[in-house]
Amino acid sequence: MNEIRNTATNLMDKQLGRNPVSETYGQPVQDPSGATMKAVVFDGSRNVKIDEVPKPTITHPKDVIVKTTACTICSGSDSHMFSGEIPGRNKGSVLGHESCGIVVERGSEVKDLFVGERVVIAFDIACGSCSFCKRREFTGCDTTNDTKLMDVNYGAHHSAIFGYTKMLGDVPGCQAEYIRVPFGDVNCYKLPEDIPDIKGLYMSDVLCTSLHACELGSVQKGNTVAIWGMGPIGLFAGRWAQILGAKRVIGIEVIPDRIKIARNRFGFEVIDRNEVKDIPKKILELIPDGPDVAIDATGFRFTTTMLQKIERAVGLETDSADVIFECFQSVRKYGHVALIADYVGTSNQFPVGHIMMKHLTVRSGQCPCQNYFDRVVKAIRSGEIDPEWMITNKVKFDDLPDAYEKLFYKQDGYLKVFCQM
Numbered sequence: 001m002n003e004i005r006n007t008a009t010n011l012m013d014k015q016l017g018r019n020p021v022s023e024t025y026g027q028p029v030q031d032p033s034g035a036t037m038k039a040v041v042f043d044g045s046r047n048v049k050i051d052e053v054p055k056p057t058i059t060h061p062k063d064v065i066v067k068t069t070a071c072t073i074c075s076g077s078d079s080h081m082f083s084g085e086i087p088g089r090n091k092g093s094v095l096g097h098e099s100c101g102i103v104v105e106r107g108s109e110v111k112d113l114f115v116g117e118r119v120v121i122a123f124d125i126a127c128g129s130c131s132f133c134k135r136r137e138f139t140g141c142d143t144t145n146d147t148k149l150m151d152v153n154y155g156a157h158h159s160a161i162f163g164y165t166k167m168l169g170d171v172p173g174c175q176a177e178y179i180r181v182p183f184g185d186v187n188c189y190k191l192p193e194d195i196p197d198i199k200g201l202y203m204s205d206v207l208c209t210s211l212h213a214c215e216l217g218s219v220q221k222g223n224t225v226a227i228w229g230m231g232p233i234g235l236f237a238g239r240w241a242q243i244l245g246a247k248r249v250i251g252i253e254v255i256p257d258r259i260k261i262a263r264n265r266f267g268f269e270v271i272d273r274n275e276v277k278d279i280p281k282k283i284l285e286l287i288p289d290g291p292d293v294a295i296d297a298t299g300f301r302f303t304t305t306m307l308q309k310i311e312r313a314v315g316l317e318t319d320s321a322d323v324i325f326e327c328f329q330s331v332r333k334y335g336h337v338a339l340i341a342d343y344v345g346t347s348n349q350f351p352v353g354h355i356m357m358k359h360l361t362v363r364s365g366q367c368p369c370q371n372y373f374d375r376v377v378k379a380i381r382s383g384e385i386d387p388e389w390m391i392t393n394k395v396k397f398d399d400l401p402d403a404y405e406k407l408f409y410k411q412d413g414y415l416k417v418f419c420q421m
């Protein structure tokens with residue numbers, strides 16, 4: 001099924017071609033010297049490997065080239081890629097969207113970045129000057145993702161994202177020795193000297209995205225917040241909720257190691273799905289009106305009911321609505337639901353009536369990291385946020401393929417890795 005979807009996506013992409021922006025923006029080109037570098041590449045469903053690929057070079061005057069000093073694997077989104085379930089990923093394409101490094105080359109129109117500066121790179125790629133970027137809606141950037149495929153599927157296109165699929169711009173990722181960052185001034189954030197790589201790296205996604213989850217859910221002082229999924233995103237969404245003044249954070253998770261971390265390191269109340277079958281019933285026993293905010297930090301792949309398992313298996317839907325149902329069923333009337341988890345396609349049994357009958361506000365979307373960098377740095381400096389709470393494994397670059405497997409199959413306690421180059 002995945003192979004068929006992938007082939008169909010590739011064919012459609014070829015037929016539809018590119019939006020006109022590609023003429024000015026340009027696709028990546030190889031360093032003229034013919035130099036190569038090591039990178040983690042997609043090698044088909046549930047396979048990644050280290051390979052020699054062309055070293056990138058400046059393609060557009062607003063590009064910078066960053067030499068990677070540290071990178072990591074996104075436990076959620078890179079696992080979706082690894083699964084092979086997201087169509088439009090060619091074998092050999094470079095993965096990764098969480099890294100930091102040193103600027104080694106700058107295009108002629110780059111204003112604020114200079115060779116030798118340390119930067120963290122936002123996972124989303126924005127131009128800074130289209131109408132969406134001007135409103136700071138960076139993940140809606142109209143310039144950086146030039147595929148027409150997304151316009152056909154969604155009626156508009158998302159910004160590009162590093163190391164993702166054709167639908168998200170097909171831009172080479174950062175699990176590599178070097179990365180070309182389009183619109184460097186917009187998408188790189190200068191790391192202050194007192195923020196080492198082991199902390200700053202995680203600003204590229206997790207620390208900003210988890211704060212975005214709380215913003216989408218409008219978490220307020222005194223709120224009760226329930227979060228499905230105690231992966232890196234769910235854990236830090238809970239931590240931000242505490243910082244924003246939530247009086248109770250309740251996590252829902254199935255993996256014992258993660259339940260332990262959520263309870264002991266983050267101090268959340270956690271419902272263990274291995275022990276509790278009916279999650280909304282349990283939540284409503286704990287909070288009779290229901291939590292003020294429900295955050296879904298799981299993902300489109302996770303099912304709990306036989307119906308959704310079957311529908312996904314036979315291709316009747318791409319995305320499970322199981323966790324969404326539990327969020328809607330549990331949250332209080334007039335409550336807020338934040339879908340920070342990745343959803344990509346269509347879902348049957350989506351409980352649309354709950355939104356009307358319980359007067360819910362439901363928000364979702366990819367995080368515009370650029371909006372959160374300053375707040376995250378402040379919280380790291382004050383010690384309120386410590387990304388090291390989630391690092392379970394320090395790995396060498398050559399061990400990244402193995403770490404992909406561990407994260408995908410949720411083995412050996414892997415939660416978040418740190419790879420210093």
Ligand SMILES: NC(=O)c1ccc[n+]([C@@H]2O[C@H](COP(=O)([O-])OP(=O)(O)OC[C@H]3O[C@@H](n4cnc5c(N)ncnc54)[C@H](O)[C@@H]3O)[C@@H](O)[C@H]2O)c1
Pocket residue numbers: 074075076077078079080205209228229230231232233234252253254255258273297298299300302303304323339340341342365366367
């Ligand atoms: N919106 C954004 O900008 C953005 C950015 C980064 C990641 N994401 C997405 O956020 C999600 C979380 O990311 P992550 O890195 O923490 O991923 P992860 O896969 O490590 O964590 C998801 C967790 O959910 C748990 N889970 C699965 N089914 C469950 C269920 N029915 N009830 C409770 N828990 C369940 C899993 O055991 C796992 O621990 C992913 O879907 C990821 O793709 C979104």
Ligand SMILES: [Zn+2]
Pocket residue numbers: 074075077078097098123205206
């Ligand atoms: Zn990520």
Ligand SMILES: [Zn+2]
Pocket residue numbers: 126127128129130131132133140141142143144
């Ligand atoms: Zn833009």
